[in-house]
Amino acid sequence: NAGVTQTPKFRVLKTGQSMTLLCAQDMNHEYMYWYRQDPGMGLRLIHYSVGEGTTAKGEVPDGYNVSRLKKQNFLLGLESAAPSQTSVYFCASRPGTGYEQYFGPGTRLTVT
Amino acid sequence: KNEVEQSPQNLTAQEGEFITINCSYSVGISALHWLQQHPGGGIVSLFMLSSGKKKHGRLIATINIQEKHSSLHITASHPRDSAVYICAVSPFGNQFYFGTGTSLTVIP
Numbered sequence: 201n202a203g204v205t206q207t208p209k210f211r212v213l214k215t216g217q218s219m220t221l222l223c224a225q226d227m228n229h230e231y232m233y234w235y236r237q238d239p240g241m242g243l244r245l246i247h248y249s250v251g252e253g254t255t256a257k258g259e260v261p262d263g264y265n266v267s268r269l270k271k272q273n274f275l276l277g278l279e280s281a282a283p284s285q286t287s288v289y290f291c292a293s294r295p296g297t298g299y300e301q302y303f304g305p306g307t308r309l310t311v312t
Numbered sequence: 313k314n315e316v317e318q319s320p321q322n323l324t325a326q327e328g329e330f331i332t333i334n335c336s337y338s339v340g341i342s343a344l345h346w347l348q349q350h351p352g353g354g355i356v357s358l359f360m361l362s363s364g365k366k367k368h369g370r371l372i373a374t375i376n377i378q379e380k381h382s383s384l385h386i387t388a389s390h391p392r393d394s395a396v397y398i399c400a401v402s403p404f405g406n407q408f409y410f411g412t413g414t415s416l417t418v419i420p
Binding site for chain 2: 231248258299
């Protein structure tokens with residue numbers, strides 16, 4: 201099992217550009233999450249999904265969109281990147297029962 | 313507002329020392345998690361607990377639900393324990409709240 205994978209691992213964008221981060225899990229987990237991690241702050245929830253075809257806003261959703269068309273994939277989109285979106289992005293998943301989360305390796309995004 | 317507070321923020325220890333990291337939270341929870349983040353960035357789950365105490369090798373985690381407090385202990389610390397340790401709580405819902413982490417450095 202690969203667990204949770206994220207693509208890409210690194211990316212540099214110019215202000216105003218768009219991109220999509222892909223999270224994939226092969227554990228048949230119901231729940232998937234996108235977090236951002238910034239220096240001096242804990243992980244903050246951007247969006248999450250409780251199952252295929254569902255999405256919900258987290259603590260810091262502005263400037264991001266998500267989709268979960270397939271159970272194993274959770275996409276995070278930035279339509280018009282801003283320097284404030286420079287961060288490390290983590291995807292996580294967990295089963296429908298139980299609360300243990302499994303994290304991806306992270307994507308380091310820099311917006312100049 | 314911070315639902316989860318950790319202390320200390322930074323910790324330096326000599327190899328072999330006993331280490332304690334504390335976590336306090338302000339919401340009702342179904343479970344508390346201790347996570348480890350190595351310098352390479354990956355995050356792994358160490359413990360998930362809702363009561364009492366759990367032990368895994370040299371790591372021990374305890375939780376006091378009434379006091380809304382948890383501790384992570386590392387016995388006989390080793391340089392490979394150097395990492396950021398993150399406390400997280402899962403209230404009765406779908407979301408998690410995370411502390412800002414404790415950066416541990418163990419010196420040989």
